Amino acid sequence: MFIKDILQQNPKSFSFEFFPPATPEGFDTLFKTIEDLKLLDPSFVSVTYGTGGKTREKTVSLVSDILNKIGTEAMAHLTCLRSNKEEIDEVLTSLSTNNVSNIMALRGDPPKGYSSFPEDEGHFTHAIQLVEFIKSNYKQCIGIAGYPETHQEAVNAQTDMEYLKLKVEAGADFIITQLFFDNSSYFEFMDRAIAIGIKVPIIPGIMPITNVNQIIRITKLSGAKIPKTMLDKLYSIQDDPKSVEQFGIEFSLMQCQELLKNNSPGIHFYTLNRSRSTWEIMKSLK
Numbered sequence: 001m002f003i004k005d006i007l008q009q010n011p012k013s014f015s016f017e018f019f020p021p022a023t024p025e026g027f028d029t030l031f032k033t034i035e036d037l038k039l040l041d042p043s044f045v046s047v048t049y050g051t052g053g054k055t056r057e058k059t060v061s062l063v064s065d066i067l068n069k070i071g072t073e074a075m076a077h078l079t080c081l082r083s084n085k086e087e088i089d090e091v092l093t094s095l096s097t098n099n100v101s102n103i104m105a106l107r108g109d110p111p112k113g114y115s116s117f118p119e120d121e122g123h124f125t126h127a128i129q130l131v132e133f134i135k136s137n138y139k140q141c142i143g144i145a146g147y148p149e150t151h152q153e154a155v156n157a158q159t160d161m162e163y164l165k166l167k168v169e170a171g172a173d174f175i176i177t178q179l180f181f182d183n184s185s186y187f188e189f190m191d192r193a194i195a196i197g198i199k200v201p202i203i204p205g206i207m208p209i210t211n212v213n214q215i216i217r218i219t220k221l222s223g224a225k226i227p228k229t230m231l232d233k234l235y236s237i238q239d240d241p242k243s244v245e246q247f248g249i250e251f252s253l254m255q256c257q258e259l260l261k262n263n264s265p266g267i268h269f270y271t272l273n274r275s276r277s278t279w280e281i282m283k284s285l286k
């Protein structure tokens with residue numbers, strides 16, 4: 001089923017994001033976790049695409065198995081920056097053949113040390129070109145990324161928002177946001193999106209913290225900000241993993257409750273393949 005239809009039929013959607021594990025054993029464990037999470041009745045789950053397409057086969061196979069063996073709606077992420085058009089076309093054909101009807105169309109990150117990309121006929125340089133390619137050649141429903149705190153390479157917040165609008169006009173059906181810890185950044189982003197004329201649903205992306213060093217690494221890479229009071233609290237408990245996990249659950253739960261109360265169309269959980277926090281938060285929300 002198309003996620004745009006799921007979003008239309010459900011006032012609140014709940015989705016979980018996973019990445020393809022490196023080993024066959026990891027793959028089996030994750031598969032079992034996703035099977036168990038079915039009890040929470042997720043609206044859909046999504047599977048990331050490793051930098052530069054390095055998880056191509058694993059992403060296609062995991063998404064297809066979740067959809068066809070577990071029976072949960074599943075979306076494949078697809079990045080375009082470091083692949084040529086033929087490779088992207090092959091992945092899309094393979095996903096279509098496996099009945100995967102939802103694609104998260106992304107640019108991907110440049111390799112370390114690079115700030116510009118080859119602009120030639122064989123490569124895409126921005127996500128909008130991937131959206132246009134899917135729209136012209138395939139029938140899939142398309143999700144795109146949005147950045148409440150502005151993408152780190154963007155000239156400024158207004159330009160970033162104008163490019164987001166162009167991606168929607170090119171054919172995107174919904175937006176999932178980068179993770180954030182300050183809900184006011186999402187509410188302001190929503191106001192600016194509505195003001196510029198974006199009408200598709202914008203699902204907030206929430207990451208429950210489970211490890212201090214890991215969240216610092218992730219926020220550095222993604223450009224998401226950790227509020228100072230939160231960082232101070234995290235440093236004060238960082239040697240006690242249980243307290244960090246509990247703090248992560250309570251903080252995310254508070255974020256989710258406020259977002260849902262203020263009209264967010266649902267929540268997308270960045271699970272990092274760890275299900276306990278998502279379980280706890282979902283149990284409280286439901």
Ligand code: FAD
Pocket residue numbers: 047048049050051052077078079104105106107108109110125126127128144145146151152153154155159160163167176177178179205
């Ligand atoms: P774009 O929309 O192309 O934007 C990138 C930058 O270029 C922005 O600064 C924007 O303002 C600017 N821009 C946009 N269009 C134009 C244009 N036409 N001309 C000039 N400038 C332009 N990465 C992965 O590798 N794998 C994943 O599975 C993955 N999943 C993600 C899921 C979500 C929900 C999010 C929020 C991010 C995800 N990412 C993933 C990270 C993403 O690939 C990076 O954030 C990347 O740097 C930008 O991707 P984008 O699709 O937003 O790019």
